[in-house]
Amino acid sequence: MTNQRPFDTLNESIGNGVIIRLKDGQEVHGTLKAFDVHMNIVLENAEEVTNESTKKFGTLIVRGDNIIFVSPGNSSE
Amino acid sequence: MTNQRPFDTLNESIGNGVIIRLKDGQEVHGTLKAFDVHMNIVLENAEEVTNESTKKFGTLIVRGDNIIFVSPGNSSE
Amino acid sequence: MTNQRPFDTLNESIGNGVIIRLKDGQEVHGTLKAFDVHMNIVLENAEEVTNESTKKFGTLIVRGDNIIFVSPGNSSE
Amino acid sequence: MTNQRPFDTLNESIGNGVIIRLKDGQEVHGTLKAFDVHMNIVLENAEEVTNESTKKFGTLIVRGDNIIFVSPGNSSE
Amino acid sequence: MTNQRPFDTLNESIGNGVIIRLKDGQEVHGTLKAFDVHMNIVLENAEEVTNESTKKFGTLIVRGDNIIFVSPGNSSE
Amino acid sequence: MTNQRPFDTLNESIGNGVIIRLKDGQEVHGTLKAFDVHMNIVLENAEEVTNESTKKFGTLIVRGDNIIFVSPGNSSE
């Protein structure tokens, strides 16, 4: 067992596509550009995905305390 | 990969138009004038945009803990 | 670009009329008398403004963690 | 402009009647006896006032994080 | 005016009956046995009182962040 | 009056059955195995008890900030 921590996993995902589930139930998708110790996250080519629509943003700075989880990969239902 | 952090992205956006999504579901738009380590943000030429209306404010000091995300650019639906 | 911070903007507004939007959706209006690092704010000639009514208070000490934003000026719809 | 802070205003109100608006929408009224840096407040001759009723308490220790605002004076509608 | 603080009032109530109003709207009644700086409280002969029923507990450790207020005495409606 | 604190009461309950009331209104029952300064709690032979059902878990690590109260004994209605 290594001493890897959650922020190491986040660090390995920089430059890759991630899915962020927010506490208000919505998701933002994008390329992980940067993060800090509060889990504040910068996404590029970001999209806010709701049940009804997708809204594109160039760059998005997501405040860490809104995040339920970050998935550094694809999902399949 | 640089060591850029979310607050660097915010810093680069000073003087530009930003969109702030708030936890109550509304948005404020305006020119980013200043911020601090709590993500408290000062906007100029600020507008509060809801589904029904737009309300103009000269200056707005937004408390950081209300913010879901900040988008330092334009969005298209 | 100066190094001005959100609390500098608040400081410049002392003695002026401000609008405070609260997390419960209501607003308090009044003359900004004092504040501290938690954004606790003292208003004089304060009024609590709801959709239905206005209630006058001589002085009001507003706890900072209830605040969505402070507008140090007038608004027009 | 003096360097007065919100807790100074609270301190000047010790011994006087205050109105405390709580986050659950109710109010407690009473004589301000003591407070601390968390805005925990002790009231004497306290009353909890709701739309429907008034309930008297000898002494009340109100936890600061429930408070929206404190008004150290009377209000008129 | 003494320098008494809210926790002094709590300390004087040790061994006496207290009423604790919780953020979920319910009350717990009991004999105050102990507390700490987070306002975590130990009650003995505790009862949880709701509109519909009373539930008895031998001892209850109440987490401070659930508390709206503590009344170290009796109330009358 | 001793200097006992809430965590002392919790410490004396290690190895005994406890009831934990959670902020979402549900209860978990089990044998108290361990806790820390955040009131994070480990239960063994844990059961989640709702109005409709009981769900058994071997071990449960409950995050302290969800807890309303812990009762280190039995209750009777």
Place this chain on the structure above:
Amino acid sequence: MTNQRPFDTLNESIGNGVIIRLKDGQEVHGTLKAFDVHMNIVLENAEEVTNESTKKFGTLIVRGDNIIFVSPGNSSE
């Protein structure tokens, strides 16, 4: 009685399957890969399980402040 703490129990579960109950009422299941002092948790082979569906994620970084409890084992209803 040992001095074991909740994070020791979590540490012993690394490499095993765990169930995480979230504050929004949903569960995520997966293999516990890593955690930190905030109870941020990395799961592999993660699944988000709701009443209606199961959604698979390769890896999931769950923010600790969303967690009600972690069960490092199986449950039976």
